[in-house]
Amino acid sequence: MEGPVQVSTSVDLLYSETEDQLRAAVRDVLTDHCTAAAVLDRIESDEPHDRELWKTLAAEMGLAGLLVPEKLGGQGATHREAAVVLEELGRAVAPVPYLSSAVVATELLLGCPAERPQVAAQIGELASGRLVGALAVPFATAPHAPYARVRRSADGLLHGTVTAVADAAAADLLYVATDDALYALSADQDGVTVTPRTSLDLTRPLADITLDGARGGEPVSEDPDTAVRRALRAGAALLASEQLGLADWCLTETVAYTRDRHQFNRAVGSFQALKHRLAELWLETVNARAAARNAADALATASPEIPLAAALAQAYCAPVAVHAAEEALQLHGGIGMTWEHPVHLYLKRAKADAIGYGSAGRHREALAELMDLRAP
Amino acid sequence: MTLDDSQLQGRTREFLAAHPPASTPRADFLAARFDAGLAWVHYPEGLGGLGLPRAQQAVVDAELEAAGAPDNDPRRIGIGLGMAAPTVLAYGTEEQKRRWLRPLWLGEEVWCQLFSEPGAGSDLAALGTRAVRDGDTWVVNGQKVWTSNAHNARWAILIARTDPDQPKHRGITYFVCDMTDPGVEVRPLRQITGEAEFNEVFLSDVRIPDAHRLGEVGEGWRVAQTTLMNERVAIGGMRLPREGGMIGPVVTAWRERPELRTHDLHQELLKLWVETEVARLTGERLRQQLVAGHPGPEGSGMKLGFARLNQRVSGLELELLGEDGLLYEDWTMTRPDIVDFTGRDAGYRYLRAKGNSIEGGTSEVLLNIVAERVLGLPSEPRTDKDVAWKDLSR
Ligand SMILES: Cc1cc2nc3c(=O)[nH]c(=O)nc-3n(C[C@H](O)[C@H](O)[C@H](O)COP(=O)(O)OP(=O)(O)OC[C@H]3O[C@@H](n4cnc5c(N)ncnc54)[C@H](O)[C@@H]3O)c2cc1C
Numbered sequence: 001m002e003g004p005v006q007v008s009t010s011v012d013l014l015y016s017e018t019e020d021q022l023r024a025a026v027r028d029v030l031t032d033h034c035t036a037a038a039v040l041d042r043i044e045s046d047e048p049h050d051r052e053l054w055k056t057l058a059a060e061m062g063l064a065g066l067l068v069p070e071k072l073g074g075q076g077a078t079h080r081e082a083a084v085v086l087e088e089l090g091r092a093v094a095p096v097p098y099l100s101s102a103v104v105a106t107e108l109l110l111g112c113p114a115e116r117p118q119v120a121a122q123i124g125e126l127a128s129g130r131l132v133g134a135l136a137v138p139f140a141t142a143p144h145a146p147y148a149r150v151r152r153s154a155d156g157l158l159h160g161t162v163t164a165v166a167d168a169a170a171a172d173l174l175y176v177a178t179d180d181a182l183y184a185l186s187a188d189q190d191g192v193t194v195t196p197r198t199s200l201d202l203t204r205p206l207a208d209i210t211l212d213g214a215r216g217g218e219p220v221s222e223d224p225d226t227a228v229r230r231a232l233r234a235g236a237a238l239l240a241s242e243q244l245g246l247a248d249w250c251l252t253e254t255v256a257y258t259r260d261r262h263q264f265n266r267a268v269g270s271f272q273a274l275k276h277r278l279a280e281l282w283l284e285t286v287n288a289r290a291a292a293r294n295a296a297d298a299l300a301t302a303s304p305e306i307p308l309a310a311a312l313a314q315a316y317c318a319p320v321a322v323h324a325a326e327e328a329l330q331l332h333g334g335i336g337m338t339w340e341h342p343v344h345l346y347l348k349r350a351k352a353d354a355i356g357y358g359s360a361g362r363h364r365e366a367l368a369e370l371m372d373l374r375a376p
Numbered sequence: 377m378t379l380d381d382s383q384l385q386g387r388t389r390e391f392l393a394a395h396p397p398a399s400t401p402r403a404d405f406l407a408a409r410f411d412a413g414l415a416w417v418h419y420p421e422g423l424g425g426l427g428l429p430r431a432q433q434a435v436v437d438a439e440l441e442a443a444g445a446p447d448n449d450p451r452r453i454g455i456g457l458g459m460a461a462p463t464v465l466a467y468g469t470e471e472q473k474r475r476w477l478r479p480l481w482l483g484e485e486v487w488c489q490l491f492s493e494p495g496a497g498s499d500l501a502a503l504g505t506r507a508v509r510d511g512d513t514w515v516v517n518g519q520k521v522w523t524s525n526a527h528n529a530r531w532a533i534l535i536a537r538t539d540p541d542q543p544k545h546r547g548i549t550y551f552v553c554d555m556t557d558p559g560v561e562v563r564p565l566r567q568i569t570g571e572a573e574f575n576e577v578f579l580s581d582v583r584i585p586d587a588h589r590l591g592e593v594g595e596g597w598r599v600a601q602t603t604l605m606n607e608r609v610a611i612g613g614m615r616l617p618r619e620g621g622m623i624g625p626v627v628t629a630w631r632e633r634p635e636l637r638t639h640d641l642h643q644e645l646l647k648l649w650v651e652t653e654v655a656r657l658t659g660e661r662l663r664q665q666l667v668a669g670h671p672g673p674e675g676s677g678m679k680l681g682f683a684r685l686n687q688r689v690s691g692l693e694l695e696l697l698g699e700d701g702l703l704y705e706d707w708t709m710t711r712p713d714i715v716d717f718t719g720r721d722a723g724y725r726y727l728r729a730k731g732n733s734i735e736g737g738t739s740e741v742l743l744n745i746v747a748e749r750v751l752g753l754p755s756e757p758r759t760d761k762d763v764a765w766k767d768l769s770r
Binding site for chain 2: 011012013014255258259266267269270271272274275276278279280282283286287288289290291293294312315316361364367368371372373374375376
């Protein structure tokens with residue numbers, strides 16, 4: 001009967017003190033520099049991404065490099081800290097390419113051979129926040145699903161179109177896959193066209209990428225599958241934390257509003273029909289927190305359960321965020337239907353997130369496979 | 377006392393070496409375990425514990441389980457362990473704790489809960505069972521209902537009205553009632569499952585010594601809160617492995633009997649699998665918060681989710697089983713010794729789970745509690761708060 005103490009499972013579902021401090025620091029910055037009014041003004045401007053905010057978060061606070069080891073120019077932190085940042089960014093619907101660049105593109109490069117100088121160099125650039133990277137696959141791509149590839153013609157040039165790529169318009173480096181390699185392209189090089197699309201979620205705008213004879217140069221990897229799957233899986237797993245933050249904002253705001261708003265000579269929040277709906281939402285966010293933390297911890301510890309934890313987190317948290325935003329809108333009444341009130345930003349983000357990196361249904365399909373619960 | 381996990385593990389192993397489960401009679405083993413402080417480590421020394429954080433019990437349990445040690449069959453004594461014991465611990469005198477906790481934990485004395493009445497369920501504070509003081513004893517008259525396990529019980533936790541002139545929450549006192557008193561009559565109440573797990577209990581001139589009162593006269597409502605809070609944790613808070621509990625038999629049937637599968641049930645099964653696994657993680661997170669000494673409000677919600685999932689999963693199971701789901705093991709009226717939500721067949725699981733959203737506070741009432749105590753939403757306008765109990769409408 002020798003052996004390690006097997007008490008609490010190895011999964012750590014709490015927040016450490018450092019993580020709490022990180023949260024407070026990020027929230028401070030967002031409270032000052034990412035107000036709802038500022039986001040509303042920005043989304044219809046020529047520059048939907050907030051470059052100043054990105055500079056503060058990514059470069060000054062070093063948050064873009066959380067997942068990158070120190071020797072490659074990062075902070076050497078883990079997905080647990082990145083998840084906390086994403087919770088806060090979700091609470092603020094912040095229009096910055098954190099998930100796309102500091103998580104997905106960064107994980108992609110971390111899945112490429114590190115001894116290649118251009119890989120190490122690009123990791124460093126993304127980690128410092130000086131450059132923004134984007135993986136050229138549609139935002140809706142699930143980690144286990146087929147993904148977009150471009151064609152390499154006989155002369156070695158790249159051709160093809162990838163639609164609806166998240167944050168592509170803000171990216172300096174675009175990563176495209178062919179059948180047998182992964183290339184890093186500069187967004188402003190010849191043969192590359194990035195066309196912004198009118199997106200449902202204006203805080204994470206999409207763009208199409210068209211390659212018409214673009215030079216790929218030295219590939220960053222000859223094993224695109226490994227890198228792309230890893231990147232998408234991390235994206236899906238950590239998106240759950242953004243969804244959690246978003247749901248948490250919706251719940252907190254709506255509780256505050258219904259306590260304040262009076263009709264029939266009492267606070268509308270004293271009507272049981274509303275109390276029960278808010279209590280249900282609270283339960284959902286409590287569960288979402290456990291699922292999101294579990295996914296972040298699985299990534300941080302390189303657990304063999306990453307595919308399960310990621311699919312579980314998306315299957316659970318995506319609908320919770322949508323439900324929270326929909327309830328927030330309804331319980332605000334007419335004001336919730338206005339452009340002026342920020343709740344629509346959350347609704348649009350939540351609904352787009354529910355499709356991003358695969359819908360809940362797609363993730364349940366993945367679970368069916370992983371858990372041997374097969375379709376008829 | 378503080379012991380880290382590996383010290384506690386060591387202590388448990390020493391205990392097991394001194395009392396090998398294979399060669400020690402069950403009763404002796406349990407008694408020795410209690411006296412070694414390994415019964416419930418968060419209880420004080422001398423009362424079956426070591427004064428450690430509650431979550432460290434898992435260290436002891438893992439060792440005992442691995443050694444094949446007998447347990448005290450918690451399904452038989454759930455109300456004692458989950459509700460009576462924490463209340464006795466919190467409000468009992470030293471003498472009361474010594475008298476009751478050891479036989480309770482050993483399973484020598486079964487406990488039941490005489491709270492609900494025909495006229496007082498969710499509105500428990502409206503209860504009308506009267507206790508009138510007569511020197512050193514109290515004389516109790518009234519009727520209780522839905523009393524699980526009363527037919528096996530030696531003791532009951534009881535709340536009764538001692539001052540009808542006070543508003544309802546203020547005139548209640550908490551007692552421990554001897555179920556062998558000649559004034560206690562227990563009649564079975566048959567349930568939708570066919571059996572009679574619960575009972576009606578009629579109390580006629582039952583005499584309870586004042587020494588069996590828990591807490592001050594008139595403070596019974598406050599004492600009862602300890603019982604009720606523990607009840608919700610006890611009902612929703614079991615620690616389960618992945619695919620443990622209600623979902624277990626469903627996934628087994630799904631894997632082993634492909635002919636039962638339909639597309640519609642597949643979608644539903646996957647959703648419930650996700651919710652079950654997430655609920656398990658939420659329970660795990662709650663336990664980690666307790667260990668870290670920061671209990672969160674999450675506990676208030678555990679029973680709600682537990683009840684809902686049990687009902688949906690067991691409903692799915694019946695449908696999945698098709699023809700077998702049309703059959704039922706046995707409708708014979710029995711008076712069971714244990715409470716077991718997941719035991720017996722699928723039909724039983726489906727029917728028994730219906731009680732999960734009623735017992736220990738209905739789901740509607742728990743949602744009110746979450747809304748008011750966790751979220752801070754205002755309460756409904758109340759008409760009952762400052763009215764003397766005797767003047768309330770009924
Ligand atoms: C299997 C089982 C075992 C039990 N074991 C015990 C036991 O051992 N000891 C014991 O004392 N009791 C026991 N009970 C009783 C249980 O605690 C009560 O049934 C429960 O508190 C509900 O009370 P009630 O039955 O009077 O329903 P009521 O309170 O009359 O409720 C009727 C309906 O009204 C709803 N309702 C009531 N008030 C509100 C409100 N303010 N807001 C919204 N909805 C409301 C309820 O949710 C319910 O749907 C047991 C019950 C069951 C089913």
